[in-house]
């Protein structure tokens with residue numbers, strides 16, 4: 001909840017300009033009623049919703065449903081139900097709403113939302129990833145008011161991945177004076193010179209879009225004040241008094257900051273702008289905007305530079321779902337995803353293939369990630385029958401403008417993407433559309449390059465490229481073409497917008513002499529695969545258009561002109577279960593599985609993309625006697641790795657040439673396989689894997705033992721199935737039952753298996769390769785949560801999580 005802070009205000013304005021009623025922006029998530037299905041008349045205030053389910057937003061009804069091959073979204077869409085849903089909420093209008101502007105802001109509704117207030121139709125919004133708002137003051141009345149929202153996600157299939165259904169992002173109620181800064185009305189553009197040691201001279205151009213809903217023009221003053229990250233006043237700029245007429249106005253202020261602290265991946269510092277509108281010595285509106293100052297440049301020869309320092313973009317693509325929580329946003333769940341990505345050395349995220357929740361971008365600003373913010377997966381030409389192409393002609397301008405307006409103050413965003421693998425690249429309509437979309441973006445923000453993720457590699461036949469309007473060339477896949485890119489596209493800036501599409505299942509190992517392409521090509525039916533519905537975690541399987549992790553990494557690191565890569569994908573996501581048919585229902589592409597457990601290739605990236613010492617060996621050590629088992633080691637910060645089996649050395653190895661791992665063929669015998677990495681003869685790290693005995697007990701590990709009593713915070717509890725002496729049992733698949741007591745509830749369960757049809761909303765889950773997950777959510781009451789996990793034949797385990805205000 002955002003409230004006005006009078007003390008801060010008084011501190012900032014010692015000479016006390018008086019404050020009229022402050023702007024408020026309150027969460028509007030609570031006390032909604034929900035009905036799954038069509039209901040005629042539900043928009044009417046008098047409609048009886050007594051029997052409807054009460055819930056708190058954000059909400060995704062699809063994730064609550066049952067997997068079924070026959071669900072219209074199909075396995076590609078996640079195999080969960082979609083349909084129509086209605087939401088209603090009664091609320092008391094803010095005091096003196098007649099003298100105010102009241103907006104209801106929706107961060108995102110999937111999709112085709114229609115909104116009524118007190119029976120008045122406010123409008124519709126087809127695109128499920130856009131944020132939008134309605135001004136409602138004139139429809140409000142004293143006392144009880146009713147808002148009704150119809151969500152129609154029934155026309156299926158509509159997406160190549162899982163979308164979720166419902167009001168899946170936050171809703172806000174904003175109250176301002178009738179003269180106020182508009183939503184997304186503030187923009188801080190900066191250019192930086194004299195960059196040295198994380199600082200620079202910044203020229204800022206601040207613009208504020210002001211609205212005036214009074215009957216006549218008004219005399220006002222605008223004051224822009226900037227504070228640094230520590231809350232120290234940096235500067236203040238006051239406009240002369242001027243006339244604001246009823247059509248509103250955009251007002252500009254140019255200021256500069258010497259020795260501005262620059263935002264970077266390593267030091268993501270931000271500034272705060274407070275914009276005040278003053279009338280008759282009274283502050284009638286005050287709005288806060290976070291922004292960052294940094295210089296980001298792409299260079300055709302040398303790649304990407306942040307604040308004059310070369311930085312290889314080590315990116316991943318992410319879809320918006322949060323695994324077992326579905327599309328319903330949760331800040332902690334997003335933060336955990338980003339923490340896990342940071343841990344492997346990721347410095348950039350591509351929001352595939354749509355604008356993300358605003359909180360996701362806030363986290364990227366705060367945590368130091370670069371972002372490629374993407375608008376669309378299709379334009380006028382469809383990819384699936386009922387996708388956004390149906391709304392494109394009428395809505396694309398608005399949707400694209402709203403994305404840029406909403407997001408342009410985020411220092412994390414370094415690229416606007418106007419689309420992914422857009423069909424119009426293959427025909428001449430692509431030229432005009434590309435030009436139009438680029439100019440929509442440039443009208444609102446000229447400070448960032450515009451890109452599109454392309455697949456047509458013949459420049460002459462690529463009509464998006466032929467439009468000659470993009471700032472950076474985005475290539476998907478085709479890692480063999482990186483080398484000659486400068487020859488084929490002289491002076492063109494280059495980024496590998498999507499790479500790899502390797503296929504892996506955590507904990508499943510299957511050696512192969514050659515790299516497998518699953519499916520083999522675009523024509524042949526997929527007949528390979530195995531009874532486990534799994535793909536080997538040895539990094540030896542990929543989609544035919546992609547590569548293994550190592551293949552692309554090797555190419556990308558060789559060439560400076562490759563600004564960086566966005567690996568498809570950081571996490572597994574719901575939908576697109578390629579290459580397996582049903583019951584597969586989520587992707588195999590993730591470096592991390594859907595539950596958030598890293599697959600082995602996580603450590604490949606960690607060894608390449610971070611400086612922290614890494615020594616990771618695979619696979620587990622439970623095999624049939626006599627089998628030849630390949631043991632791989634990912635390592636860094638060392639010259640060599642020596643492998644031992646039951647104390648006996650199997651030899652030293654070191655990466656040669658382009659190698660990204662070392663490996664041994666080991667004649668299996670049970671016991672301990674141990675690796676030691678050494679640098680200059682000195683031991684760096686030791687890693688061991690032991691043969692596990694029969695499953696005996698459960699271990700619970702919470703990622704956080706203290707969470708907030710805010711009704712939203714989460715603790716992710718990992719369940720490990722261990723043998724009697726504490727080794728993880730690599731193929732354990734026991735059914736684990738959860739009991740939860742106290743101040744929390746189970747928000748979801750998972751085990752990362754891509755073909756599991758168990759529900760995500762449950763108090764049980766089968767272990768998968770030894771692991772499963774319970775996501776525990778805090779209630780609003782302080783206290784403790786006790787989570788107990790039991791399984792047949794295993795000794796059970798409990799964990800305590802503290803819940804505090």
Ligand code: GAL
Pocket residue numbers: 160420421476498501543546568576
């Ligand atoms: C790409 C596409 C992604 C995903 C991926 C799977 O071509 O852009 O959205 O479908 O393939 O390999």
